[in-house]
Amino acid sequence: MTAWRLWPRGLRARLLLAFVLTTVLVAAAAGAASAGSASSSLVDAAQQRLTKTVTDQLGALTSQLDYPPDQDALDRLRSALGPDTLVTYAALRSENGTASRLATEALHTEVRSRQRLVTQRLSVDGVPWLVIGTPIVITALDGTRTPSGIEVYSAHDLTGVRQQTDALTRAAAIAAAATLPLSILLALLAAGGVLRPVRQLRDTARRLARGDLGARTEPKGADELAELTMTVNDMAESVQTSMTTMERMRNDAKRFAADVSHELRTPLSTLTAVVEVLATTADGMEPDARESAQLAITETHRLVNLVEDLMGISQFDAGTAQLRLEEFDVADAVRRCLRARAWLGEVELEAPDGIRLLADRRRFDVIVANLVGNALRHGAQPVRVRVSTSAARVFVEVTDHGPGLSEEVLPHVFDRFYKADTGRARTPGNGLGLAIAKENARAHGGELDADDIPGAGARFVLELPRNPEAR
Template sequence: MESLAQAAADEAAVLRAAQTAAAPVVLVAVLAGLLAARGVLRPVADLDRAARRLGEGRLETRLPVRGGDELARLAGRFNETAAALERSVGELREMEARSRRFVADVSHELRTPLAAATAVTDVLEAGADRLDADAGTAARMVSAEVARLTRLVDDLMEISRFDAGAAVLNLNEMDVGTAVAACLRTRGWTGAVTADLPEGIHLPLDPRRLDVIVANLVGNALRHGAPPVTLTLRAGERELTLAVADHGPGLPADVLPHVFERFYKADAARARSEGSGLGLAIARENALLHGGDLTVAPGPGAVFTLTLPRTRP
């Protein structure tokens, strides 16, 4: 019995000694593992942050390359990809800038000959009734085409001003309902639409740009929608809204996200229409310039809503 007790005591002593000796070894192993994991995880975390910065548009983002292991090679490939992306985006931006300058220059150069052509076609159209049938038809066609080209050039020049950041607001305190009614009256649309335009809603706006927005929205509804076309002006505490709705077939769901894109036309058959494909894009740019927005939603037909803040930001 004594020998068994002694053996058990010796075994316990050996176990305690082993535990005492193992504790520092385990601690060292854990610390070494943590340091190794940190050495691996830090570059991964750096790569994650760099990828997020690159995704946010900070194309100058690069990673430090340390050593020659797989992580270092991965950082090097990231830097090469980021540099190639930065060069490509820079080239695209330069091409876009050159395209915008070209459009602006050409539009400007076309103004003078178009003014002369318009004067000639006005004379031709005025005398079209005194010409024979074919000549009269040709005169009216030429006049319509010159007018269409003039509108296109005007729209291109307007878009180029927005792109160049040269569009400015000439604000005047105005009664919005009265201004919208004047736009309808000037174009002879009063009898073609139903308007709920309460007076007494005053706001500092650019009269010309508001007229452009309303004319584009109502003209679009009359051309491509179906009656009744309704205008509804409402004022809230912080903003006012002007909704223009028609009761036509509406816009397909896949078209809605694109209606404010330049030159976009939902129907390929309308590629040769009287519009430039820029009207809604210009209308929205004018809304944004005022600190507001222009949106579209499906309704009985299509509902375009102009939102303007009651106070300037």
């Protein structure tokens, strides 16, 4: 977990780190391999040189020996070969320096058994040594070679060779370290080349997310990034086409609703006048005729309300809805709204006097009427309206004790023409009341929210600023 946290998260940082690590590791591996090869060559060359020196010396001295040799002969041979030399013959030994200590029993055994020159490298107390062991062979005039029984062991200090190999290793390490700045520079160039198209795609995606559907990135090259760029451009083109089509259809639908509503106002005004005359004479009609007349009157009023609501919605869609602000007492405005619709006896009102609000009184009345009417139609008694205030806001809360708002209904409760019970097509209302209430609340800089109170019913909370001009 700790190593994962230390690993950089940014793509640029990961590319840089991976490139630098790869370059340094390759340089270090190459340096170590070359240093090792050079060190091995140095040691082999030193061993060959020392071995040749010993064999040349012995070649010049063996012809002067008497066989079998005595102690004096062994001493002369050992002295001629130099320091750190051991010469043995049967029980006789002539030695100086460290040769007798360095020449192991295994080396002695191998020299006697193989009757040829044998070398051994070892380290004693941190000092590297090369021990050369060789038998002296007597060569007769006819070329016959006979072991003389004399064995020579010569030890040579390889400290100088080790110092040379250490110097090579240090040089390789310095060379690997010297590649670090260059690798960082190359990594920056490579990361820039890789990440530049990625950043351009990111910027394009951000512009698309902000609503700039014309944002595009020009593809460069023919690699995978160019293919990704073309794919993103194709996606953006498809989204732009779809959004343009949807926007045109939405505007056409809004324009159609506004035009139809406007065109229906005049004939509906005439029809309303006729219906009012019909209402005054309905009591004198036969029962069947009176029922038909009442149905015509009811449906005409519904149609008039629908047209009025459609015209109100079209004003919000077109951005032409205007507020006529005036200061009024909120409790008085709510009472007037309930009294005008004969709801005072059906609604419990908790509204202290003295709460002043600067708002469009007509639109405020529409909001309260739609909320209370919705509670009375779809909820159950008691229906309560509670007015409260804070330093800068006014709250109007409408609650009922009906079935409440289910999880399926709640997200759509303010949608236009939405009805929770699709089978009740003839229920009062046209599905626009709550949508109009929310639009009016937003026009004041306020908000209208709905939620479900478990065991109590639905609750709608209207929140308006005391002074919308101070927003």
